[in-house]
Amino acid sequence: MRRGRSLPYVFLGPTLGILVVLALVPTIYAINISLQNRTLSQPMADYVWFANYVALFSDARFLNALWVSFKWEILSVTATMVTGLALGIAMFEAASPRMRNILCVLFIIPVLLPRVCAAFVWKFSFHPLYGALTWPVREITGSTPDILSTPLGALLAVAFVDVWQWGLFFAVIILKLLESLPPQPLEAARIDHATRFEVHRFVTLPMLKAPLISLLLVKAIESLRSFDLVYVMTRGGPGISTETLDMYAYSQGFIEAGKISYASSMAVIMMVLTIVTFTFTWKRLNR
Amino acid sequence: MATVECRDIRKVYGALEVMRDFNLKVDDHEFVVFLGPSGCGKSTMLRMIAGLEEITGGDLMIGGQRMNDRDPGDRGIAMVFQNYALYPHMSVRENITFGLERSGVPKAEIDRRLAPVVESLGLGIYLSRKPTELSGGQQQRVAIARAMIKTPEVFLFDEPLSNLDAKLRGSLRVEIARLHRSLKTTSIYVTHDQLEAMTLADRIVLMKDGRIEQMGTPEEIYQTPATLFAAGFIGTPNMNFLPMEASDGMLVSETIRIPTSRSIRAGRVTVGVRPGAFRLSAHPGAFKGRVERNEFHGETRLATIRSGSHEINVALPASTVVAEGEVVDLDVSAEDLHLFEPQTGERIVL
Numbered sequence: 001m002r003r004g005r006s007l008p009y010v011f012l013g014p015t016l017g018i019l020v021v022l023a024l025v026p027t028i029y030a031i032n033i034s035l036q037n038r039t040l041s042q043p044m045a046d047y048v049w050f051a052n053y054v055a056l057f058s059d060a061r062f063l064n065a066l067w068v069s070f071k072w073e074i075l076s077v078t079a080t081m082v083t084g085l086a087l088g089i090a091m092f093e094a095a096s097p098r099m100r101n102i103l104c105v106l107f108i109i110p111v112l113l114p115r116v117c118a119a120f121v122w123k124f125s126f127h128p129l130y131g132a133l134t135w136p137v138r139e140i141t142g143s144t145p146d147i148l149s150t151p152l153g154a155l156l157a158v159a160f161v162d163v164w165q166w167g168l169f170f171a172v173i174i175l176k177l178l179e180s181l182p183p184q185p186l187e188a189a190r191i192d193h194a195t196r197f198e199v200h201r202f203v204t205l206p207m208l209k210a211p212l213i214s215l216l217l218v219k220a221i222e223s224l225r226s227f228d229l230v231y232v233m234t235r236g237g238p239g240i241s242t243e244t245l246d247m248y249a250y251s252q253g254f255i256e257a258g259k260i261s262y263a264s265s266m267a268v269i270m271m272v273l274t275i276v277t278f279t280f281t282w283k284r285l286n287r
Numbered sequence: 288m289a290t291v292e293c294r295d296i297r298k299v300y301g302a303l304e305v306m307r308d309f310n311l312k313v314d315d316h317e318f319v320v321f322l323g324p325s326g327c328g329k330s331t332m333l334r335m336i337a338g339l340e341e342i343t344g345g346d347l348m349i350g351g352q353r354m355n356d357r358d359p360g361d362r363g364i365a366m367v368f369q370n371y372a373l374y375p376h377m378s379v380r381e382n383i384t385f386g387l388e389r390s391g392v393p394k395a396e397i398d399r400r401l402a403p404v405v406e407s408l409g410l411g412i413y414l415s416r417k418p419t420e421l422s423g424g425q426q427q428r429v430a431i432a433r434a435m436i437k438t439p440e441v442f443l444f445d446e447p448l449s450n451l452d453a454k455l456r457g458s459l460r461v462e463i464a465r466l467h468r469s470l471k472t473t474s475i476y477v478t479h480d481q482l483e484a485m486t487l488a489d490r491i492v493l494m495k496d497g498r499i500e501q502m503g504t505p506e507e508i509y510q511t512p513a514t515l516f517a518a519g520f521i522g523t524p525n526m527n528f529l530p531m532e533a534s535d536g537m538l539v540s541e542t543i544r545i546p547t548s549r550s551i552r553a554g555r556v557t558v559g560v561r562p563g564a565f566r567l568s569a570h571p572g573a574f575k576g577r578v579e580r581n582e583f584h585g586e587t588r589l590a591t592i593r594s595g596s597h598e599i600n601v602a603l604p605a606s607t608v609v610a611e612g613e614v615v616d617l618d619v620s621a622e623d624l625h626l627f628e629p630q631t632g633e634r635i636v637l
Contacts, residue, residue, distance in 0.1 A: 184372030187339050192386030192433075193360030202385070206376040 027271070034265035040258030052265035062266065064240055065248035069224075069270075071155065072244055076162045076223045081216060083163050084170025089200055091171065092178045100175065107168035115165065119232035122161045123148070126233075151241035154234045158242060161233065162226060170215060177208050213285045217278065224274060245270050289350030289363065289440035289473055290315050291336060297344035298331055298497070305331060306497035309345070313475060318467050321477045322484040323494035324520070329477045330445055332494075336475065337366050337443050350440055360389070362441075365434035369446040371426040373418040373433075380414040383433045390437075404436045407466070424455040428462075435466070442467075444476040448483060460486060481521055485509070493517050511625075515632035518559045518625055524589055527599050529558045530629065538624070542595035543574040547621040549637045556635065557627040562589065562602040564623035567609075572618030578609050592617065 034052055038045035056062045087107070091100055110118065125133040128144040137145050147153040181204060189199045205212070227246045230236060236243030236251065243251075245266060253263030291313040298306040306328050313319045321329035334340035336347060338359035347354045354362050365386075373382050383404065387397045405411050408428045418426050427447055434442060447463070448456040464487055467474055478484055484491050485505040493500045493508060493516075501513040512518035518526050531540045533551040538544070538558055545558075566572075576594035588603045592615065601617065609615060626635040 182370070182372075184368045184370055185374050187337075187359070188366070188368065188372040188430075188433075189374070189385070189389075190339070191337060191359045191364065191366050192437075193389040194385075198389060202389075203374055207374075209376065 030264045030267055033261050034268045036261045038261040040254070040260055045261070048261075052262050053269070055262070056265060056269065061240055061243070061248060065243050065245045065266075068155075068241070068243055069245040072159070072226070072242075073220065073223050075155070075159050076166075076226070077216065077219050079159055079163045080167045080170055080219050080223075081212075083167030084174050084215070085205075087168065087171035088174030088178060091175045093196060104172045104175065107172045110165045111169040113165070115226070115228045116232055118161055118165055119229045122157070122164070123233050126157055148234055149238050151238060154238060154242045158226075158230055158233050162223070162229060166219060166222065170219070173215065174208075174212075177211055178204060181207055210286075216285075217282065220278070220281075221274075224270075290348075291441055291473060291475065292348040293332075293336075293345065294348070295345040296332070296335065296342060296347065298328070298335065298340070299343045304497075309497075309499065311492060311499065311502070313473060315473055316471045318474045318476065318487060318489045319492060320484040320488035320490075321475065321492050321494055322481060322488075322520075323479065323500070325479060327494040328497040329479075329494050331497075333366075333443055333445055333475060333477045336362075336441075337364055338362055363439055364441045364443055365437045365439035366443040366445065367427070367430050367434050367447045369449050371418070371423075371430045371450075373426055373429055375418055378415050378417060379410060379421070379429050382418065382429055383410075383436055386433065386437050400436055400438075404432050407469075408432045408435075408462075423451050424459060427451065427459060431463070431466070435470070439472065442470075442472050442474040444474065444478075446478055447476075448480070449478070456483075463487065481523070485521075493520065511634070512559075513634050515557065515559070515627050518627070518634075522561055524562050524600050524602065526559045526561050526625070527597075528627075529560065529597055529599070531556055531558045533626075540595070540597065542576075543597065545573045545619060545621065545624070547624070549621065551626065551635070551637070555629050557629045557632075559625035559627060560599075560619055560623060562600045563587075565599070565601040565603075565617050565619050567603065567607060568616045568618040570616065572616045575614055575616055578611050578613050578615060581609055581611050 035047055035049050036045045037048045037051070091103055095103060113121075125131045126147050128134055128146040128149075129138075134145050134147070137143065147157050185203055185207070186199055189203045194202060225246075226244070227250065230242055230244055230247050231250075234242045236247045240248075249263040249266040249270075252266070253260050291311075293309050293311045296306065296309040297304070309332060311319075321332060323329045331340060335342050336349075338354070338357060342355050349362055349364070374385065377385065380401070384397050384401060387400070392400075405414065408431060410425075410428060410432055413421060413425060413429070418429065421429065427450075430447070444463070448459055451459060460483055463476075467487075476483075476487060488505055490503065491505055491508050492502050495516055501508055501517045508517060509521055512521060512526075515528065519528070529540060529543065531538045531543065531545075532554070533539075533556045534553045536548065536550075537546055538551070538556070574594050576592035576597075576599065578590050579593050579598070580591040582589045583605065586605055588605050588607055588609075590601045590603055590609055592599045592601055594617075599617075603609070626637070627633065628635055
């Protein structure tokens, strides 16, 4: 009996130990730094307590980054889910098993690409003079459209690449989820006079609610970490119009000012926001 | 209310033809049961009638109209599935009313129609529960309610009782029979269980390998099976088949001699005898045999008797006392014999 009780700790112990070292130590360190006025140029630092946090809320660029992050989160998660659902359902309805397999392989390739590579590939495609995507516009109108240099265009272009990687991948997952459903309720719904759209609206998607919520949260977390994508494609530009929180923290900490404490306080705010939002969303959606 | 008519229906999967020349006319109010072993095509046929399976060739008429290309929702049918096929995320009430809502029936009308259906199936207290909170029998009741509320022209049942335990199967079977008597909706019921077929059917369609083997009332099929297959499939315990030789007024094998007054063409013949047709006889009868096994079944006693190379199942009254190893005299009257052509398996009509 005693051995049976201690066994779980034996298995969990090492994992928890590693997690504490890898996750908890840097987190506490970041919180500690965020309460100081440490910079990269000087070895000395004093505790300034919440001065960094106070400063942040009068920093227009920080508030902008917060707003951009929020827009980015909503845009990329929504677009990915909608694309995944639309393509997944379309494959489920229209594609033969053989066709599904081919499409699934094709749809998985983008997400296998490291995001930096994907970002570079698409950055070249969007290039006003040499880009493959802008070529037809150049040929037809003679103008050179620079999508990445307009605020809205840049945000949409980055979101497009994100959806290209994750939306297609989600389409494969959603197709597999649909295939795993028992076919009889779908057939019953067809006999119950439901159109093909209504079968999905009222039967399959509600049946898949739990896995879809998980997918949504996975994507939401993933979207928070799209630093590399933004960094390669726009560097937060034009101006600061695609500067997300992590982008701004990075440039404050390492590029522009070396204000490592200031950057850390942003990271801490981001962490708190994330934890609060996700806990709330998780509880709410799982009700 | 409607008739269902299958004209030369054919079904092909890839290069495999699973059904050919399927012809059947189900009358208004009739309760027809498709009976057969698994893989005989009975469920495929039902699913083609429902519109869940493409019809490769032939015409399907419901109420005189061709239905081949109509959507399942537009055929005026309702179906009850083997595994209930309820919508797991909806309450019992939503499950039952879903079809009416999709057809655009007004809310007041739905409420009006819900009450009697719920009443007749005793689902009142479960209306707000989810299907997972119900037992198998209750779930199937919900599925029947979902089918009933649509007041369909034709009811389709796809092995509705197969997932239930024996006791529940019996009570729900009685309930289905009762509902059919009161609703009088044309019904087609698929099963591999002959007891369900015999008790529910106005007419049984016995199927084998995608063909109709025999069609008729339960009595007809039981009393005059048209083929060896029909004879062997219907009736528990199974019919005994004895290879014998017919010659002037006598059926003969190495150990068995049965006199028959009817004139049978001389030659080889397969004789079918139901276990209940044999009688123990006090004096030498048709044959002698040694009791090899003796099973008590409650009302009856099933004895396996060996006579020469024959192994014969005999159903005896439970009160009969026989010991294993005992040699007994058995008799059978000529009227209880079913004669079949050994090669074709067809019944020899006398």
